[in-house]
Amino acid sequence: MVPVYHFLWLGAFLFCAGLMVIITKRNAIMVLLGIELMLNASNLNLVAFNQLHPAHLSGQMFALFVIIVAVCEAAVGLAIVLRVYQYYQTSVPDEVTELKD
Amino acid sequence: MNFVTILFYFFEAVAALAALSLVLVRNVFYGALILVVCLLSLAALYVLAFAEFVAVTQILIYAGGILVVIIFGVMLTAKIAGKPLVVKHTNVLSGVLAGVSLFTLLVYFLSSHKFFEDQKEAPPSEDAINTIGFGLMTEFVLPFEVAGIVLLAALIGAAVIASSIKSKKV
Amino acid sequence: MPDTPTHYTAFFEICLLLVVLLPLLSFVVSGRIPERYSWAVTFTAPLFLLISTICAIYVFTAVWHHQPYSAKVDWFAIGGTMVSAGIYLNDIAALMLLVVTFISFLVHVYSTGYMAGDAGITRYFSMLGFFTFAMLGIVLADSLLLMFVFWELVGFSSYMLIGHWTEKEEAAAAAKKAFLLNRIGDAGFLVGLMLIWTNTGTFDIVQLSGINEAFSWQTTASLCLFAGVMGKSAQFPLLTWLPDAMEGPTPVSALIHAATMVAAGVFLLARVDFLFTPIALNTVAVVGILTALMAALSALVQFDIKKILAYSTISQLGLMVAAIGAGSPASAMLHLFTHAFFKAGLFLCAGIIIHVLHQAQQQAHEHFNVQDIRNLGGLRKKLPFTFLAFIICGSALAGIPFFSGFLSKDAILTAITIWKGEAFSWKWMVLASAFIVSFITVIYTFRMVWTIFMGEEKLTASLPVVEPPMIMRGPVAILSISSVWLLVDINPFSFEGWLFNTLHSGDHFHIGAISILSALWIVLAVSAAYFVFRNKTIHADLLLNNFYLDKLYFKVVGKPSWSLAAFTDYVDKRWIDGFIHASAYAQVTVAHLVGWFDRAIVDGTVNGMASLSRGVGNFTRSFQGGKIQGYILWAILAIIIFLIWVLF
Numbered sequence A: 001m002v003p004v005y006h007f008l009w010l011g012a013f014l015f016c017a018g019l020m021v022i023i024t025k026r027n028a029i030m031v032l033l034g035i036e037l038m039l040n041a042s043n044l045n046l047v048a049f050n051q052l053h054p055a056h057l058s059g060q061m062f063a064l065f066v067i068i069v070a071v072c073e074a075a076v077g078l079a080i081v082l083r084v085y086q087y088y089q090t091s092v093p094d095e096v097t098e099l100k101d
Numbered sequence B: 001m002n003f004v005t006i007l008f009y010f011f012e013a014v015a016a017l018a019a020l021s022l023v024l025v026r027n028v029f030y031g032a033l034i035l036v037v038c039l040l041s042l043a044a045l046y047v048l049a050f051a052e053f054v055a056v057t058q059i060l061i062y063a064g065g066i067l068v069v070i071i072f073g074v075m076l077t078a079k080i081a082g083k084p085l086v087v088k089h090t091n092v093l094s095g096v097l098a099g100v101s102l103f104t105l106l107v108y109f110l111s112s113h114k115f116f117e118d119q120k121e122a123p124p125s126e127d128a129i130n131t132i133g134f135g136l137m138t139e140f141v142l143p144f145e146v147a148g149i150v151l152l153a154a155l156i157g158a159a160v161i162a163s164s165i166k167s168k169k170v
Numbered sequence C: 001m002p003d004t005p006t007h008y009t010a011f012f013e014i015c016l017l018l019v020v021l022l023p024l025l026s027f028v029v030s031g032r033i034p035e036r037y038s039w040a041v042t043f044t045a046p047l048f049l050l051i052s053t054i055c056a057i058y059v060f061t062a063v064w065h066h067q068p069y070s071a072k073v074d075w076f077a078i079g080g081t082m083v084s085a086g087i088y089l090n091d092i093a094a095l096m097l098l099v100v101t102f103i104s105f106l107v108h109v110y111s112t113g114y115m116a117g118d119a120g121i122t123r124y125f126s127m128l129g130f131f132t133f134a135m136l137g138i139v140l141a142d143s144l145l146l147m148f149v150f151w152e153l154v155g156f157s158s159y160m161l162i163g164h165w166t167e168k169e170e171a172a173a174a175a176k177k178a179f180l181l182n183r184i185g186d187a188g189f190l191v192g193l194m195l196i197w198t199n200t201g202t203f204d205i206v207q208l209s210g211i212n213e214a215f216s217w218q219t220t221a222s223l224c225l226f227a228g229v230m231g232k233s234a235q236f237p238l239l240t241w242l243p244d245a246m247e248g249p250t251p252v253s254a255l256i257h258a259a260t261m262v263a264a265g266v267f268l269l270a271r272v273d274f275l276f277t278p279i280a281l282n283t284v285a286v287v288g289i290l291t292a293l294m295a296a297l298s299a300l301v302q303f304d305i306k307k308i309l310a311y312s313t314i315s316q317l318g319l320m321v322a323a324i325g326a327g328s329p330a331s332a333m334l335h336l337f338t339h340a341f342f343k344a345g346l347f348l349c350a351g352i353i354i355h356v357l358h359q360a361q362q363q364a365h366e367h368f369n370v371q372d373i374r375n376l377g378g379l380r381k382k383l384p385f386t387f388l389a390f391i392i393c394g395s396a397l398a399g400i401p402f403f404s405g406f407l408s409k410d411a412i413l414t415a416i417t418i419w420k421g422e423a424f425s426w427k428w429m430v431l432a433s434a435f436i437v438s439f440i441t442v443i444y445t446f447r448m449v450w451t452i453f454m455g456e457e458k459l460t461a462s463l464p465v466v467e468p469p470m471i472m473r474g475p476v477a478i479l480s481i482s483s484v485w486l487l488v489d490i491n492p493f494s495f496e497g498w499l500f501n502t503l504h505s506g507d508h509f510h511i512g513a514i515s516i517l518s519a520l521w522i523v524l525a526v527s528a529a530y531f532v533f534r535n536k537t538i539h540a541d542l543l544l545n546n547f548y549l550d551k552l553y554f555k556v557v558g559k560p561s562w563s564l565a566a567f568t569d570y571v572d573k574r575w576i577d578g579f580i581h582a583s584a585y586a587q588v589t590v591a592h593l594v595g596w597f598d599r600a601i602v603d604g605t606v607n608g609m610a611s612l613s614r615g616v617g618n619f620t621r622s623f624q625g626g627k628i629q630g631y632i633l634w635a636i637l638a639i640i641i642f643l644i645w646v647l648f
Helices: A004-024 A028-050 A058-088 B003-024 B028-048 B052-077 B092-112 B128-137 B141-162 C010-032 C035-063 C091-114 C121-140 C144-162 C169-200 C216-232 C241-247 C250-258 C261-271 C278-301 C305-325 C329-364 C384-398 C404-420 C427-453 C470-481 C498-503 C512-533 C549-624 C628-647
Strands: C069-078 C081-089
Touching: A004 A028, A004 B003, A004 B028, A004 B092, A004 C628, A028 A058, A028 B003, A028 B028, A028 B052, A058 B052, A058 B128, A058 B141, B003 B028, B028 B052, B052 B128, B092 C628, B128 B141, C010 C035, C010 C069, C010 C091, C010 C121, C035 C091, C035 C121, C081 C091, C081 C121, C081 C144, C091 C121, C091 C250, C091 C261, C091 C329, C091 C470, C121 C144, C121 C250, C121 C261, C144 C169, C144 C216, C144 C241, C144 C250, C144 C261, C169 C216, C169 C241, C216 C261, C216 C278, C241 C250, C241 C305, C250 C261, C250 C305, C250 C329, C261 C305, C261 C329, C278 C305, C278 C427, C305 C329, C305 C404, C305 C427, C329 C384, C329 C404, C329 C470, C384 C404, C384 C427, C384 C470, C384 C512, C404 C427, C404 C512, C427 C512, C549 C628
Parallel strands: none
Antiparallel strands: C069 C081
């Protein structure tokens, strides 16, 4: 039986790694990858906490729905990235300044 | 220390190293592959946490779906074909600061809570997949349907946004 | 004799104003006439003076033997003290008024001939009118201050007229010399004015004459006033400018010597003689007789015809001043009056000689100095009219009986005789000197007449000399007629005529013995001149150069002044300029420092504020600068801070 806090530590680490990727990478696709990593970190937490209440499977259900939302997010996000790339010929989020004043 | 524990540590280490290398890597394509590694090891960890269905879903959707889409995206946004898409780093110092400080905070809180008392020796439920199937159709039917609609809308939206038929530069 | 003061009518006042203002008008009009119409000035200027003279005759008849006329207006106020300006017209002033306008008129008429064709003729007549106006101002002024103003104007216009021929260096130098020597005297005048003001608080002559007691300051003040007289009337030691002033046009010399300039000094003395204490009067007498003696001796040896006349004028002025010093202003005024006519006549005669000889020289293309009497001689045949006029006026100058000069000189000699008292004292020396002066006067007059008109013609023999036009002979004729005894009294041996009796205020005196002695003395002098000096030329460099006064002044005053000027120039260049330059450098340095401070500190502060606000703006802008990852970063940081704040 693996202790829960191992999962929690790993989740925390993955979350922070995803966060750093989001903040530091100058590429929209890498930002999407970081987001995926952060979503997986939360999924890991949900699954781990589900161990404490094995009778209920709410944690796993939540994880499933999160995966579904992640799929949607990845699809729409990549579509936007492609569109932006077509329009601005760049995928660097900082260089997309049309909405700036 | 039994075999399961060794596996757990192994996959945990793989996932952590993959996440770390994702932070450090500069090639987007390598980043996608590293993410695949990370997600697969997470799927293994799900299995160890008695969540076989989630693990399978993880492998199917992430490794089979999202990562393929992402690799397509990487290839489509490369400016010059054949040349690796290398990204630059920005906000390095503040990003590291934010991540490390957040990690420190989380570890501190996690270690200040005792989850061992709450953890029981749960029997491995043989019918977990069965229970999930029932749950989806009964208790979680409304979110399930909503998720379906969201998926549909996202697919249509993604197709519309990405289609280049009317993509004329303004 | 005294009438009511109100008998002066408005017509009288208008005439009086016309007398004074017409020369001024002549000055203005002559100055405004353009160069092309300069001939018009020869009509307008004498016309103005003619009207002025006629008005002066009327004014003279109205005032003579009557109450003095006075009128005054407030001039200016210093603090609470009001200084007034006005007219005080008594008998002496009226007489002077007449003399000045009359002589000035004659000179104007004469000048139209003498100065015909001169380039600066408008300027000449303009200044002539101004000269007359200024002199009339002195005559009429009722306060010493106003008199001083006109006194200075006389000095200025004399400067302009002596230096009329500006292209002649000698004329310019002479004008400058006259001006400077007059300034020296005027400085004394000014000090005297201050003394009088300090002690009495008034400049008014009538009020001043009310002072009966003799105060100690009066000696100083009167001697200071006498310094002004020395300058104006060319008394020792300020006499050297007058011979040099001969560089001016001859009519101007006539005007200066007869009526306007040198008479001003004697007139001032007569006007304020009540201020003079006995000591001051003695000084005046000594200075006067010394001047008379020196000038007479100098006149004896001069060769320039105009310089002889100039020294004779100084000599006669010295006699007048001595008479005033002897306490008889009346006799001085009498001599001034007669002297004005015969000296003007002599000068105009000299002018005629110079003028006609110049014209003759131009026709004959010969050139020699026509003013040098050694070049002249035997002119009686070619210039009979001038010869006659010169003889008459010269006789008056020499004091021959039956001429006006005899009577006035007689009055002066009588005055000095009475003044010397019975006891033997130094005053006898004055009397003796006066007799010597009159003796020498006869000799140099005789010498002048003899050399010019008698004997054989020298350089002029070949010249086509003719008499001048009537316009020049007329004034000379009038002046010659005015030089006989009838002007003073019917009795040719009594000077106590209408003039003297009116002017004289004290006890009447007349010592017949003096007249007879004087007449005999003159006869002796004439015979001595004829027999002794007729064919002799006296050479004396000392006298020719007027006792080397000029050289003395140059050595004593001129050289040190130049040295002082050089020294002050050196100091100015070395020290003052150096100091100024140093201060300038210091200022530039300070300015640089200030500039640096301005740029670095003041501008730096402002620029610092600007860049600070720009930095703050950039910093705050970075929160919402369109950088999505930055948004995320800040959001995370905010969450971290929120967590720390909530959970700890």
